[in-house]
Amino acid sequence: MEIDLVGESLKFMVLGMIVVFVFLAVLVQLMKLQAKLIEKYFPEKEPAPVTAKPAVSVVDDKSKMAAIIAAITELKKTKS
Template identity: 40%
Template sequence: METNLVVEGFKFLVIGMGTVFLFLAFMIFMMGIMSNIVHKFFPEVQPKSVSSAQNTQDAQNNQKKIVAAITAAIKHHRES
């Protein structure tokens, strides 16, 4: 009687785990299809390539703006 229960328990284990595995495999398959559909209708925009000299110049301009903003904030704080 007990061996029969153990066999039945393993049967339920295999059926349950198989069901979960098949559902997850199906879900992954469907997500791949949906991803392909989304990429088909909404392709990714390729960013423009910018030269490194321009990047360096932009970074220096940003640093100057940041320093100016911090200086103005400190001056305003001291006057208040």
């Protein structure tokens, strides 16, 4: 039997577009839901890291300095 190609492909089109749209529509709803839930329960602390950062780096610098000085004195000792 000769298959009606156009008829079949029209059916494919209906099925395909429905699945694509349903998939994306559900995805849209999930994205909205997810955004709401995350906003509510896990809000991102925006300003916190900005203020915390310099403090951390100062401490870091100090300890780094100490380490460098210690290393240099150690080196001098071993050389002399």
